[in-house]
Amino acid sequence: MAKLINRVESRFFSIAENVALSRVMVAAVAAPLDLLLSQLDEIKVAVSEAVSNAIIHGYEGRADELVGLAIEHWEDRLTIRIKDNGVGIQNIAEAMEPNFSSCGDRMGLGFAFMNSFMDKLEVFSEIGKGTEVILTKMLQEETTESNKG
Amino acid sequence: MQYRFKKEGGILYVQTEGEIDMSMCDEWRDAIDNELGRSGLRNIVFDVTSVSFIDSSGLGVILGRYRKLLARGGKVAVKGANEQVYKILLLSGLAKIMEVSPACKQAVNRVGGIL
Ligand SMILES: Nc1ncnc2c1ncn2[C@@H]1O[C@H](COP(=O)(O)OP(=O)(O)O)[C@@H](O)[C@H]1O
Ligand SMILES: [Mg+2]
Numbered sequence: 539m540a541k542l543i544n545r546v547e548s549r550f551f552s553i554a555e556n557v558a559l560s561r562v563m564v565a566a567v568a569a570p571l572d573l574l575l576s577q578l579d580e581i582k583v584a585v586s587e588a589v590s591n592a593i594i595h596g597y598e599g600r601a602d603e604l605v606g607l608a609i610e611h612w613e614d615r616l617t618i619r620i621k622d623n624g625v626g627i628q629n630i631a632e633a634m635e636p637n638f639s640s641c642g643d644r645m646g647l648g649f650a651f652m653n654s655f656m657d658k659l660e661v662f663s664e665i666g667k668g669t670e671v672i673l674t675k676m677l678q679e680e681t682t683e684s685n686k687g
Numbered sequence: 688m689q690y691r692f693k694k695e696g697g698i699l700y701v702q703t704e705g706e707i708d709m710s711m712c713d714e715w716r717d718a719i720d721n722e723l724g725r726s727g728l729r730n731i732v733f734d735v736t737s738v739s740f741i742d743s744s745g746l747g748v749i750l751g752r753y754r755k756l757l758a759r760g761g762k763v764a765v766k767g768a769n770e771q772v773y774k775i776l777l778l779s780g781l782a783k784i785m786e787v788s789p790a791c792k793q794a795v796n797r798v799g800g801i802l
Pocket of ligand 2: 587590591647648649743
């Protein structure tokens with residue numbers, strides 16, 4: 539089993555300003571990983587989408603709830619967990635469909651971006667209990683090498 | 688995130704800087720709609736040359752303005768997209784329905800050419 543090298547955990551209020559904070563935190567933990575700049579940008583989009591969802595959908599815009607963010611740097615991967623104790627998702631498969639949104643003026647592309655930009659996307663949810671999204675980026679030898687060149 | 692407006696040749700230029708996410712989207716959208724209403728303009732060029740980050744909340748504002756102006760016979764273009772911005776404009780399908788360009792000139796020509 540791969541070794542856990544670093545783990546950073548935080549909880550923050552469900553306010554819009556903290557979406558940027560979550561991107562900064564992930565970028566900071568990922569900094570020693572030698573990812574390509576474009577990969578880091580993609581991870582930032584995925585995190586931004588998941589944290590926005592927790593605030594907008596999970597907590598329906600309430601500002602004084604807590605969003606959990608756990609960032610784990612394993613030998614072979616970066617894992618990011620975003621957790622809310624909000625309303626939960628009724629139908630996860632439907633929610634993950636590109637262009638599906640329960641909110642009229644949104645694009646329904648959050649999960650689609652998480653899916654395209656990460657190597658693995660897992661969603662756990664229970665109605666009335668909340669949602670946890672787990673994003674994983676595999677750290678490949680070649681990726682690290684090509685960045686050094 | 689910061690933005691300002693420029694009006695020239697029948698086009699509203701929305702010049703935006705920094706990171707576009709949900710935190711400023713409502714204000715950004717309302718300011719643009721206000722500017723459109725006041726000026727009566729039907730065309731927008733989103734100048735994202737100085738935008739370092741955008742997610743689906745930001746794209747939603749661009750798509751919303753596109754739909755609104757399409758109904759009035761107007762056009763929307765995005766110019767100056769960096770790699771990250773360009774990638775998600777492509778992935779979202781927005782680049783299929785509007786002119787999206789990493790180069791300043793092209794987007795302007797396209798919108799301008801239709802006027
Ligand atoms: N944390 C969450 N809590 C509750 N519902 C969620 C959560 N995340 C996503 N959803 C549901 O999944 C749908 C799709 O999410 P997404 O792909 O990000 O699109 P959008 O945010 O544009 O609606 C949302 O409209 C919402 O109904
Ligand atoms: Mg979303």
